[in-house]
Amino acid sequence: MEEELLIRKIREGTVIDHIPAGRALKVLSIIGLTGGEGMVIALVMNAPSQKLGRKDLVKIEGRFLAPREVDKIALIAPSATINVIRDYKVASKRKVELPDVIKGLLKCPNPDCVTNQPGEPIDSLFKTISRSPLRLVCQYCGEAVSEEEVMGLLTKG
Amino acid sequence: MGFRNRDIISILDFRREELEELFSVVDEMRKNPSAHSSALSGYLMATAFFEPSTRTRLSFQTAMLRLGGSVIDMAEVQRSSIAKGENFTDTIRMLDAYSDVIAIRHKIDGSARYAAEIAENPVINCGDGKKNHPTQAMLDLYTVKTLKNRIDGLNYGILGDLKYGRAAASLILGLALFRPERIYLISPESLRVRPEVREHLENSGVDYVETTRIEDCISELDVLYVTRVQKERFPDPSEYERVKGSYRLTLDILRAGKEDLVVLHPLPRVDEIDFKVDDSKYAKYFLQAKLGVFVRMALLKLILRG
Numbered sequence: 001m002e003e004e005l006l007i008r009k010i011r012e013g014t015v016i017d018h019i020p021a022g023r024a025l026k027v028l029s030i031i032g033l034t035g036g037e038g039m040v041i042a043l044v045m046n047a048p049s050q051k052l053g054r055k056d057l058v059k060i061e062g063r064f065l066a067p068r069e070v071d072k073i074a075l076i077a078p079s080a081t082i083n084v085i086r087d088y089k090v091a092s093k094r095k096v097e098l099p100d101v102i103k104g105l106l107k108c109p110n111p112d113c114v115t116n117q118p119g120e121p122i123d124s125l126f127k128t129i130s131r132s133p134l135r136l137v138c139q140y141c142g143e144a145v146s147e148e149e150v151m152g153l154l155t156k157g
Numbered sequence: 158m159g160f161r162n163r164d165i166i167s168i169l170d171f172r173r174e175e176l177e178e179l180f181s182v183v184d185e186m187r188k189n190p191s192a193h194s195s196a197l198s199g200y201l202m203a204t205a206f207f208e209p210s211t212r213t214r215l216s217f218q219t220a221m222l223r224l225g226g227s228v229i230d231m232a233e234v235q236r237s238s239i240a241k242g243e244n245f246t247d248t249i250r251m252l253d254a255y256s257d258v259i260a261i262r263h264k265i266d267g268s269a270r271y272a273a274e275i276a277e278n279p280v281i282n283c284g285d286g287k288k289n290h291p292t293q294a295m296l297d298l299y300t301v302k303t304l305k306n307r308i309d310g311l312n313y314g315i316l317g318d319l320k321y322g323r324a325a326a327s328l329i330l331g332l333a334l335f336r337p338e339r340i341y342l343i344s345p346e347s348l349r350v351r352p353e354v355r356e357h358l359e360n361s362g363v364d365y366v367e368t369t370r371i372e373d374c375i376s377e378l379d380v381l382y383v384t385r386v387q388k389e390r391f392p393d394p395s396e397y398e399r400v401k402g403s404y405r406l407t408l409d410i411l412r413a414g415k416e417d418l419v420v421l422h423p424l425p426r427v428d429e430i431d432f433k434v435d436d437s438k439y440a441k442y443f444l445q446a447k448l449g450v451f452v453r454m455a456l457l458k459l460i461l462r463g
Binding site: 110112113114115117119120121122138139140141142143144 | 244245246264265266267268270271286287288352353
């Protein structure tokens, strides 16, 4: 692989591969990594890819992903694969998969939606209407969300 | 899916056959109302109107009382526990514990669906936010069926604020369950139907036309459904002044219509229908309000007793 020439293997951690070109920084951002955490992070952007033409790739030493984080990645990088690395070897490899129902990961863009009301114990809830192009619909107020809007609506944490 | 214990949240949750089942119960109740005067004896409905309403609230209360049921009514927000800071969730839990069914209206989009999740007993959406008012659509469709003997094959004009008006939006979506000949959506450019409503019409294969002038389609219509264009919806007051005349129905306009054209309105009406229209053969909105009570009676009976 081309990127192996650029960056070394990691011992323990996560490789997020096949990220659509140009979105690696967004992927890092939504899993809360700023670079200030101290862990080794390798980033390749716009690398040639047979599958995608161009792709991004991220290697993170000493960090594994929670299911919630994988779902968030699926929202902005639906082609991504997650490799778990243990002792320099790929311990598991899987493609991210956008769930049919997305709970609590996105803020509904409709300010009048019941999920945006302060003081109510309610999570946002979106149904995946289409994966390509991405289209989600709020199950409370019916507001539709497109791929371009998703990034700005991801919740913190 | 039957009606028993069912939440009534959006007209889109229903199939045509289910609405037809409802309408046949309404027919039966109208024929012999006294036979049903104790059908809901021992049942209690809570009305929780977080937004001002007279028509829908009284219509539901009347329906429940006419079936021998009882009603508790949450006071206006200023006088209730909401004023002390109680949240919506706790208010619904409390009403659910007290009553067998909750009829709710709230300005927040999706509040009725959320209430239905919290409450164990059925919740009836009497209008939430700008999107849903399913029982209004049911009574509108029933009124058309009563007056025209059918819902299919007719030309409908829906006039007014189609963007924020939940009664208009719910009726348009409800019509898509049937086979209207064509729906004319008559509104100012800035108050046209929202994209998801238009998309639903297209997916349902409904023929519709968007227009800004009633005069352009009045001669085609079998049913004209009038709603109010509210001044506060216009960012520029001069724009409102410019268009308001086009959205005020007069006898002059109606004279260009078919002989048997019927005019409906969800009420309350302010000035969007000239009072002179009230005594004309076209005006059916007060009958519509009366039929609304029977529709809600049938709905309550089906929900609570099957």
